[in-house]
Amino acid sequence: MKIGCKLLISITMTIFLSLGLTACNSSDINNRNNTDSNSKEITETATTQSNNTTTSQTNVANSNQETHSTADKHQLTNPNGVALIPAMVTNVIDGDTLDVKINGKTERVRLVLVDTPETKHPNKPVQPFGPEASELTKNTLLGKQVGLEKDISERDRYGRILAYVWVDGKMHNEALIEKGLGRVAVFPPDTKYVDEFREKQRQAQEKAIGIWSIENYVQENGFQSSSSSAPAASKQSNTTTASQPSQSQPVASAPSANTLSNTGTHRPFQNDPSDDVERNTSCAGKIKGNTNSKIYHVPGGAYYDKTVDNITWFCSEAEAQAAGYRKSKR
Template sequence: MKTKTIPLIALLSLSLAACSSQPAQPKEQTGTQQAPTPAVQSSTATTAANQPTAQQTTPTPQKSVKTNRIPATVVSVTDGDTLKVKMNGKEETIRLLLVDTPETKHPSKPVQPFGPEASSFAHQTLDGKSIEVEIDVSERDKYGRLLAYIWIDGKMFNERLLEKGLARVAYVYPPNIKYVDQFREIQKKAQKTGVGIWSIENYAQEDGFHSETAKNTTTSTPTPKVQPKSEPVKVEVSPTPSGSGEVYYKNCTEARAAGAAPIHEDEPGYRPALDRDHDGVACE
């Protein structure tokens, strides 16, 4: 029998196949060892673990409401709705937002009813005081004045003018309308009670103050007139016929009109002719 010769290439292929079938031996570790990777928890388990129990829940502290009020000091009061203040190191003129008080210093208008009262109230409340200035959206008017709400001792001065009937809601121009709704509610209450400007019929209107309607109206309660006491009518006494100047009454009617009756015998004006019963008393 002839022996079959296996080609060399076939033998090499068999050897390589045998080597690849053997399990891979771990390599020798050198250098720094890496920490084993922790097992990944399921999403459900992770979520449950991160949820605090009712006892563990800590309430989030409420943040204080930050206002946009600017500290200032009142330098002077011009009238009920205008003043000068010192703020941010300089002097500013402020026109109160959404309110209008009667005029006291208008160049072409006379002093209007309740204008002096509004100005006096502003002086008493604001002169030299520390205040807070709240700006709405638009800062200034066409005259360069700051448009603002004024706060003093935690109360808004604009509202106090409306409460006392010393101002009306006016100059409502968006976007500066932050408090317009509550201002109108305050004004309604003042109108119902008839306080201040609302005590004069048709005086404060949508287009301003109409002083002509208040010409014959006073802001104070009229003082009742005291009726004079009735006095006896004085009648000029006729002189005696002889012209002696003694008191002489033609008759008892004249004596009574002069307040002289009855006339006793020893009194001026007595005449026996007036004493009918001759008892010494005339015009009884």
């Protein structure tokens, strides 16, 4: 009887222990499942946030790139990539002076490195080829959107903006010289395109077009008011200060850079013997060349004795022609 009771108790305890172990194993499995589920959710959340951050950064980068691209499209430049100031031409004063609007403000612009004959000077008559220069500027620029390129100086002493004017990929300053409607007028330090301009001027001289078709018309300090041999005073001839160069006093208007005569006055021309520079004097008394106009004169010619400035002598006409000079028509 005692043995039976002990066996029953043993069996009962075994059953309880088995049930307890089963419950513990089930709890551990559930805990592990919950942990794995939570870890998965955390990983998925982090991945989603990372993707969102990357997408946001990509969108910002694309937006910045589009902004820069749009800005580049609107940036006005010349054919060499130099940035230009956008302006609208509202009025043409003469061949080398015009009015423009920049950001709604009207400004007067003086073309750099070029001087055209007068048409509206208060003390001078209309000069030959002045109307043609004005007409070219008007037809080319008036009412057009242009680009202004500055050199070193911002403005001249009269408050005018100093600029090279670009339209349709071409520079108008250079076009005036190329067509013989303006001369090279140098005002340091604004000399960026002086070599190109002088080459265009040389070509116009060789063709004897425009201002170069009139004997002794172009002088180093301006243009003659008539076809006589007396040169006119330079444009707006006021004293130039060293700190603010004026667009009225060129250092040189042609390839030669000799001292100017009668600079800075409106009086009739009076020859200054001190600047009567003569070159190649071994041929003196023969063929007389004018280094400014690139015209040579033979003895007995109408302008042989009147040509007194910037002289270079040649021993023969062939020698003068070889040096790029052309014969005077009178």
